[in-house]
Amino acid sequence: MIEPVVTHDVAGYLLGALDPVEREAFEAHLPGCAECRADLDSMHPVADALAQAVPQRSPSADLRRRVLAAAPAATGAPRSAEPAGRVPTWLPLAASIALTVAVGGYAVRLQSRVTDLEVRLADAVQRASAADSLMADARRTAFEAQSAMAVLAAPDVARIDLRGQVAAPNARARALWSRDRGMVFTVSNLPALPGGRVYQVWVVTAVGAPLSAGLLMPDASGGGSVYFATPADIPPPVALAVTIEPAGGVPAPTGAQYLVGTPTPL
Amino acid sequence: MWLVAAIAAFRPDAPESQERDRDALRRLAAGDGAGAAELYDRHHRLLYSLALRILSDEGEAEDVVQDVFLQVWRQASRYDPARGAVGAWLRVMARTRALDRLRARRSRPEGRALDDEHAAANVVSQDRDASAVLASAEQAARVRDALEGLPMLQRLAIELAYYEGLSQSQIAAHLEEPLGTVKTRIRTAMSTLRDALRETGA
Numbered sequence: 001m002i003e004p005v006v007t008h009d010v011a012g013y014l015l016g017a018l019d020p021v022e023r024e025a026f027e028a029h030l031p032g033c034a035e036c037r038a039d040l041d042s043m044h045p046v047a048d049a050l051a052q053a054v055p056q057r058s059p060s061a062d063l064r065r066r067v068l069a070a071a072p073a074a075t076g077a078p079r080s081a082e083p084a085g086r087v088p089t090w091l092p093l094a095a096s097i098a099l100t101v102a103v104g105g106y107a108v109r110l111q112s113r114v115t116d117l118e119v120r121l122a123d124a125v126q127r128a129s130a131a132d133s134l135m136a137d138a139r140r141t142a143f144e145a146q147s148a149m150a151v152l153a154a155p156d157v158a159r160i161d162l163r164g165q166v167a168a169p170n171a172r173a174r175a176l177w178s179r180d181r182g183m184v185f186t187v188s189n190l191p192a193l194p195g196g197r198v199y200q201v202w203v204v205t206a207v208g209a210p211l212s213a214g215l216l217m218p219d220a221s222g223g224g225s226v227y228f229a230t231p232a233d234i235p236p237p238v239a240l241a242v243t244i245e246p247a248g249g250v251p252a253p254t255g256a257q258y259l260v261g262t263p264t265p266l
Numbered sequence: 267m268w269l270v271a272a273i274a275a276f277r278p279d280a281p282e283s284q285e286r287d288r289d290a291l292r293r294l295a296a297g298d299g300a301g302a303a304e305l306y307d308r309h310h311r312l313l314y315s316l317a318l319r320i321l322s323d324e325g326e327a328e329d330v331v332q333d334v335f336l337q338v339w340r341q342a343s344r345y346d347p348a349r350g351a352v353g354a355w356l357r358v359m360a361r362t363r364a365l366d367r368l369r370a371r372r373s374r375p376e377g378r379a380l381d382d383e384h385a386a387a388n389v390v391s392q393d394r395d396a397s398a399v400l401a402s403a404e405q406a407a408r409v410r411d412a413l414e415g416l417p418m419l420q421r422l423a424i425e426l427a428y429y430e431g432l433s434q435s436q437i438a439a440h441l442e443e444p445l446g447t448v449k450t451r452i453r454t455a456m457s458t459l460r461d462a463l464r465e466t467g468a
Contacts (some may be wrong), residue, residue, distance in 0.1 A: 009434075011456035012449060016365075017427040017434045044350075046459045050428045051312070051357040053410040054319040058311055059328045067310075067335045071302035072294065072342075 010039040014047050150181045160240050162261030164189070167244070171222070173259050175240055182229045183213060187242070190222040190258065196247050199258065201228065204239040215249050216242065237263065283308070287352035288345075295343040306335060309353055313360040320364040320429055321371075330367065334359045365431035412462050420455035423448055 012018045013026050030036055151157055157178045164171035173187040185201060193199065199216035213228040242259035287308065293301035310331055317327035334356055349355060413421060426432045426440070434452065438445040 009449060009453070011453040012427075012434050014456070015424070015427040015452065017432065017437070017452065019433050019435055043456055043460050045463050046456055047428070048354045048357060049459065049463060050413070050424070051316050051354075051361060053413055054315045054429075056311055056315045057318055059314040059324070059331060063314075063328045063331060064306060064310070067306055067332050068299070068303055070332075070336055071299050071339050072297055 008033065008036050008039070010036055010043055014040065014043050151176045151178045151184050156180065158236075159264045160237065160261045161264060162187075162240055162242065162259040164259055165257045167191070167256045168258045171242075171259050173240075173242065173261070175261070177230075177237060177263075179230070179234070179236065182227060184225065184227055185213070185216070186223075186225045187216065187218060187259070188221075188223040190216075190218045190242075192220075192222065193218075193244070197244050197255075198247050198249060199242050200245045200249050200253070200255075201226075202241045202243065202253055203230070203234065203237045204241060205235040206238050207235055210241065210253055212249060212251070213240075239263075284351045284353070288347055291338075291342050291345050291352060294339070295345075301342075302335075302339060305338065305352070309356050310335075312353070313356055316357060316360050317364040320361065320368055320431075326367055327364070330360055330363045333363050361428075368431055412459055416455050416458060420451045420458075423451045424455050427452060 008029075009018060009022065009026060013023065018026060026036075030040070157176055160175040160177060162171075162173040162175070168189070168191050170189040171187065171191070172189060173185060175186075176184045190199060199218065201213040201216055202210040203213050204210045211234060213230060214226065216224065216226055218224045239260060239262045241253070241257050241261075243253045243257050244255040245253070287305065290301040290304040290308075294305065295301075313331045313334055314327055317330035318324065321327050321330070337359060338356065345352070345355075413424065416424070422441075423434075423437055426437045427434065432440070434448050435445055438448040441448070
């Protein structure tokens with residue numbers, strides 16, 4: 001399919017995402033194009049909405065003093081900008097936000113090292129997206145996208161594909177693993193769990209016993225995506241496995257293996 | 267449609283608060299320091315939060331806020347109301363300055379490592395209570411909802427452009443996709459968000 005040629009790139013202009021040559025061309029084009037001017041006007045609030053769609057936090061109180069000290073005239077007594085004792089409601093979001101920051105920075109620096117991985121991630125992301133649409137939870141999808149983005153951009157990202165074992169020959173899973181940023185685990189076709197049982201994901205390293213990454217509760221179709229944070233100090237995995245275990249999980253694997261996989265050389 | 271409902275409470279800057287901002291700016295230009303304090307108190311939190319989202323460094327985010335207000339103090343007398351709301355003007359300045367710093371940081375050889383403590387807890391997505399994520403300033407949260415409701419790859423493109431300052435061609439290179447695909451995705455996403463905002467005003 002031929003990609004449409006976008007000559008009226010209002011959205012790109014508004015986001016500041018045009019290359020210099022494109023921007024000049026657009027700015028030359030704009031005065032003569034009523035349609036683009038109308039588009040620009042109508043989309044302008046979107047850019048400002050994006051500016052406000054971030055978790056709200058307060059700077060140190062000292063900043064107010066510094067800023068106002070430089071104002072043209074002396075200022076009145078400090079006024080509190082928000083009620084005291086307010087719960088920092090951004091806190092639950094901090095983890096997900098922290099995982100997305102610097103993705104772009106890494107994107108640029110690591111381009112030459114991770115080009116292949118990005119294609120694979122796009123594939124994994126699409127699979128995750130398809131599974132999630134069944135679950136109709138857009139926020140979880142968004143969170144996983146952020147986590148997946150961070151894992152994608154990690155310099156040490158590795159892919160581990162898992163194959164179904166005797167207990168579940170049709171099951172498949174893919175893990176994108178970064179030692180620093182965690183693991184995105186996407187699974188499909190796992191059999192329905194009997195009552196009181198749960199799937200548990202294990203990280204097998206070259207030293208010591210398998211470590212539990214966490215629990216997995218697939219949806220009705222046996223699919224799902226889970227983001228696991230992983231401790232930064234664990235050795236690189238030589239394999240991942242999924243076993244069936246008593247509800248709540250266990251410290252070491254006891255049940256049958258449903259999925260096993262080893263890292264794909266990159 | 268849930269997207270429209272989610273964004274329905276968004277009001278960029280209410281007309282009366284825009285008027286208060288313009289008045290504060292006029293008084294500031296006339297040497298009334300209370301005008302400066304008013305502007306700071308009304309806008310610093312949004313500006314700081316935006317800069318922090320882009321830079322993820324509290325000190326640098328505070329520097330951005332300080333730079334923005336210092337410019338306002340210098341240019342108060344030259345502000346043209348035809349340029350639009352004062353708040354939007356401040357946010358444009360904050361974003362531009364934050365992205366300048368981000369790009370300067372990228373051009374240095376060593377990137378900064380992410381803070382591991384943020385990733386400390388295991389998160390099993392099925393168990394996460396999404397409502398806990400939505401509790402911050404209500405209107406911002408609703409806009410964020412709309413953003414999060416976008417298809418994943420559209421949202422990824424918008425975030426890389428707006429908060430990471432990448433051009434469309436850089437995004438295309440990063441994702442190894444044709445530039446036209448990225449442009450289409452961004453245009454579609456921006457149109458969706460715009461339509462949601464329009465519903466708000468209806």
